[in-house]
Amino acid sequence: MQLIDGDEVRARLTYARCIPLVRDAMIALSRGETRQLLRAILPLGDGHLFGIMPGALPGAMGGRGVFGAKLVSVFPDNFAKGRPSHQGVIVLFESEGGAPVCVVDAGEVTAIRTAAASAVATHALARPDAARLAILGYGEQAATHARAISAVRPLDAIAVWGRSYERAQAFAARMEAELGIPAHASVEPRIAVGEADIVCTVTNASEPILLGGWVRPGTHVNLVGSSFAGPAEADEELVVRSRFIADHRDGVLAQGAEFLRAKAAGLVDDDHVAGEIGQVLNGTLPGRQSSGQITVYKSLGHVVQDLAAATALYEGAPS
Known part of the structure; x- marks a missing residue:
């Protein structure tokens, strides 16, 4: 063996x-x-x-x-x-x-395959001209996501937010040096998200740190940090406003925290999960339907x- x-x-x-x-x-x-x-x-x-x-x-x-x-x-x-x-x-x-x-x-x-999956979803769902990335979080998945997303989109800028501004600054400096892409820390998540075409949430937050009202039309969002029912990184408004794509539909219906919160609030039903990223990739499900549409890829990670x-x-x- x-x-x-x-x-x-x-x-x-x-x-x-x-x-x-x-x-x-x-x-x-x-x-x-x-x-x-x-x-x-x-x-x-x-x-x-x-x-x-x-x-x-x-x-x-x-x-x-x-x-x-x-x-x-x-x-x-x-x-x-x-x-x-x-x-x-x-x-x-x-x-x-x-x-x-x-x-x-x-x-x-x-660490690597999770970011690679977000890159796959970003390539399929983000606008072709998407060039500004916001990362909420500066832990293990933050660096892998910066590397993976930059492999599928020619990024002009990376904004980073975390609960410690100093640690976010240090992380941004490391990524700028490694990737050669201008990177900076934002004092508030609203500021980071408001400048972005692509957003990756990679935190261990138990309550939303991303609000739907902050997300500009045309943005693509990868919800990554919560991998089971309970802790949610984004609020119900983002779920409602978005074309919501799962890595695995059955998994998200059972364990996708952001979707489940919106469903429990009576704002969406199971049909709001439009389908799976694999269906988008094989051409059986439309991905982004307009330049102004907000797309969400809910990543639970899959075996x-x-x-x-x-x-x-x-x-x-x-x-």
């Missing part, structure tokens, strides 16, 4: 490699070519969680197929202590004899993304 650690994931799972992997996985999901259950989340107390995400990619490995699961802990307070908030493993099995063949560092895969990334790492590993 192979072990692929975090250093190897970072070295080999580039955005150029991961973005098309995720794109193909989401198309396969929407075509019904994958198998998966909704994630199971076990609360551990003090805001800590343990998640189990099983699934199968029958078409992977040259048609031989793979199946497996991601086992991941979520400890949001770890970031302030210099440790990853998401830690775990992806266990990959081959379908011919059912043997486990590979264990991959799930924290590093999650088929993890399995696709793990399979590519396994197949390309040195013998």
Whole structure:
């Protein structure tokens, strides 16, 4: 059995490699070519969680197929202590004899594939001329999203907001130096969002830090930070105003916090989830319908993304 650690994931799972992997996985999901259950989340107390995400990619490995699961802990307070908030493993099995063949560092895969999925959605849903990015949050996913979004759009500017203005400034300086794109910190999220064509929310906020009234017509929004029912990064108004696209419709109907809050308030029903990003990508669902439309991609993260990334790492590993 192979072990692929975090250093190897970072070295080999580039955005150029991961973005098309995720794109193909989401198309396969929407075509019904994958198998998966909704994630199971076990609360551990003090805001800590343990998640189990099983699934199968029958078409992977040259048609031989793979199946497996991601086992991941979520400890949001770890970031302030210099440790990853998401830690775990992806266990990959081959379908011919059912043997486990590979264990991959799930924290590093999650960081990269989540941002890659947002990049896929941004490429499909944002206006072609979208060039100004706002990132709400400066944690682990903030840097990966800046890198991934800049891979699919030629960005002119990046605005960053976080609860600590000083830390947001430091993060903006790092991204400007790394990416060569002008970046600055905003003192309020309203200011960052009001200047943006693309918005990524990557916080661990329990209550909305993005209000729909701040979002300009024509903006694309990736809602990323909340991955289960409960904590919501955006308010009900944004949900109502937007063309709302899911990574996985069944998952968002059950666990998409922003959508569920709007539904509980009687403002939308299940039909407001227009469909899945995989349907947009394969041409069976319209994405953006006008230049002035607000589009939202709700990312919960999906095991088929993890399995696709793990399979590519396994197949390309040195013998």
